[in-house]
Amino acid sequence: MSEYVIQTENLVKYFDGRCVLNGIDLKVPQGGIYGLLGRNGAGKTTIIRILLGLEPATRGKTMVLGESSWQLPVSVLGQIGYVAEGHNLIPNYNVRRIVELYRGLSAQWNEQFFRRLIETFHLPMERKVSQLSRGMKAQLNLSLAMATEPKLLILDDPTLGLDTVSRRQFLELAIDVISQNNRTILFCSHILSDVERIADRIGILRAGKLVVDCELEELKSRVRKLRVIFDGEPPKEFPIAEIIAEKRQGREVIISVANWNENKQKILDIFRPASCTQIPMPLEEIFIECTASGAEEMAGYEKGELIC
Amino acid sequence: MLTLIMREIEDNRVFFISAVIFAVILSSLVVWQYFDEGDVVLSLGTVISGVWFFVLCGMGVVQMYWDKTRKISALLATLAVTRNQIFMARIAAGILAVLASFLPVIITMAVMPSVIESTIPIRREMTLEIWIPVFLFCFASYCIGLQVGWTSNKSPTLGALGLSLILIPIILIKGFGWDIYAILISFIAACLIRAWFKFSRSAF
């Protein structure tokens, strides 16, 4: 089997003539947690739906666990667990019936583990799904997905609606899952602190492209935010490639640059700034910088070939 | 697969209960016919069968429409089942509903001659000749419902009923025999292929 559990090649998706994904090449390695981020409407859920075979791609190739995602065989589907955004369980079923359905249709089922989760979350078995709170639905969804002991767990905003304690419990559970048998999690969330806590690799979607796809630590090291203060008037333009964002206030310029290296430092030094301090960026800051609109107009001199 | 079929049956239990009621009514009419060979029984049976024909069409519509609006297949497809299995389970439930409605009647018609001596042998021989096309006909109506129901519009039922209404006369025209079997079986196969094609290629 390939070292990648998920592989997409030039994935393109149009909805009613509008391009949402414009050539995504995503590779999720086996083992570990991959955090897929993006603003609302960036296409995260679309990618997940395509990977699960719920939506056909317009163009491109998508593979999950070595099989084409549009026609996943039962053997592969049985190895995937999925927690959907919005937790779309069948509303008029009660919890017991949903559990029986999952139990009957899953390739494997860990009853003991499931019972433990149900007890932990205190889920009422006889209540209808439509009558559960959002948080309870999330917990149920999670429990069902985990009980199938999936090799690949896909979580689309799974902690939406969970309180802080439940979120923490869930994250610990996720780490627990990963530590067993080299499993993989694809994790989408808007709560970046959670992603930062557990993710190994990060992918960020913007304008239909995967603009970031690397390990978290590497991302932090490759994106540099600098506060540069000049004695006089700052230069109108910095001939530095891959400027993500730039903000000017008087003699102060705050720039965010991708793939920071010595060359870029040398270029900056030419302008003899009075001071140049690095602003530490947590993942949330990096995300905001990378996905804020208008930043694509601030491209540097070195256009053309992208450096990855 | 059995889980999927049971799920379909439970979700559509109203139709299955109706099928049993229909079977009881029609079986009673069959028995009555042996004692009173007037036209009333035949007319009543025809009317009731006609109503049931539309009910089965509605069942097909409801199965697909609810799936689409409640995103049932979207949930099932993420489990260890394929789209083909979901679809086949749906068809199996439809076949069971049709069988549940007609099998008791056919059995009654087959058994009655040995219980009550019929003066007319043609009844025994006509049993299969009448009920096979009626069974096929009702299943065809169900298949029309399956095709039309896969839409998120609010009124697929009317469209399905309209198409079913157009299909009814074919049995009046062609009557019973191999030509009606051929047309109905081909029609059913075509409807199922089309419904499967739509179901297997659309987004959930």
Add this chain to the structure above:
Amino acid sequence: MNKHNGKLINVIATGFVVLVLFSLVLFWGRLFCYGRLMAIMPWEYKMVTISPSGLVPGEGLPRQQRPARGDTEAGVSNEPNIRLSAVYADMKGESAIFEAIDIGINRRLSEARRLPFRAKGGIYYWYQDKSNYLYFHERSGLLACNRTRKTLALKSVAERSEFFAGPNGVSETASASIGRFEGPIVSAGFSMDRVELYDGRQRRFYLVDFANGTVTKGLELAAGDSREPIAMGLITKGIPGMGLVWVPPGVKDANGDWEHQKLFLPDDAEPNEGRDYWVFFDRTREHIPVLDKSGRIYNYDTKEQSLVQVGYLPMPQSLYATHGHNEVANPGDVLGYNIQPVYAVRRSPGEGKKAGRVIDVKYLGMCVGSVSREGTAMTLTVFDPNGKLVYRGDTEASKDGVSTAEAVYSNSPLATTILFLLENLQPVVFEVASYLCADCFEAGAGHRALFILPNSFVGMIGRRASEILFRKPMQALLLMGPSLILSVWLGLKVKKDAKLVGLSNAAGKWWTAGTIAFGLPAYITYRLTRHKEVLVTCQNCGMLRRPDMEKCHRCGSKWEMPELTPPNWRICN
């Protein structure tokens, strides 16, 4: 299954569904128009009368006062107290409609109770008494007679008996020793005890006598004999078909009531004695009418073991063809027919109202009527005892001799026009097939047709005999004009759309050809199965292109310019 095969199967399946439903809608539309035409048909269009019938020599009148042949005025003679013999035939205008909707479910259910027609599978009934019946036991190949006798005293006690008859005898069980019939043609409707039948496999007539338990072999037709009986005894066809009544000559008595006039036949008349009455069939069963598959009618004489031709089914007029007097119709070519042989029976003097025993039976001739395929015209013929045509009468719309087959359509131009247009909505290939195969279908089946329409205007042209080589095809093309125009127009639309949505050249050509061939159903199928992805503007050529294709199907350019504007930096590993 690969993607292309799957799409092709989907197209075929969708096309079939559309075709069936579309054809059903058209069928009911045509039936409605047809029903309208039949409903407004005047009653005089549906009747033919021939009087005198020509079967009664002299008719009791002096020779010099005998009316000339061809006089079809209804049974009035020169003398007020004398009524001439006459044949009345009337066509049930709804025949065509009933053929369309009655043959199916209704007839099948009716066969369970209405008698004594031969039901599918060779099951017969004996009138309304369902406790006694005659049927063909297919598995054993034997004719079975089932009787239930109820005792007078205890009506609840029934004694059942069943007998089986084969070529070699009668048995109480379905025994192989008595041989086997293969799809016999039974002269039903006479008596359960004595049954005449013809067995096609052995090409022999038989007389089965259940009362005496005997089977008598009758005439055998030689292997090379072209005669193929298809019906015998009471021979009628059609629901309700046509009515045929032969009225004997009559004389008014002192009270003013009509009495049958006795017939004095010159060859054997004895003083003060005449034949008592006329019958339509021979109760002595010595003479049995037999209809052959070629439309010829024979008289089977059981005593002399002879099969002599005594008439034929006449071919009625149709809209585009005038059929000659001697043209013979196949039984499948006509919607209905009725064959009435006429016999004179001499009996010994009876007591009171009881008739005496039969002394002699004489065959006088035959009346035969047939209704055209379309149900718009009827022909009545009278044959003498030698099988020579004596009279022929056709339904006429006016005294000018305009056939009803033509006049029916001009009675309601609107219904005719709508009927014509509905026929032209059929696919072109089916219209061509209707033209070529119009003769291949049985008349009644033509009214139940969904796809190929042998009774359509084009079908009628197809059946027409024409001496001029290209006249028929040209006329057919003219009648198919609207259909051709519609198909070509739709085909061009499909061709344009196929280019727009990026179908390959081959696929586009197939669709265009298919739409021209199959017309509106094909166009609907195309619309239902065509690619539904929304098209986007190509950055290169500015035309609409399909987003699921790597290259623009118009200019061939790849996706070079992204629709979105992502940043030019990447952080990838």
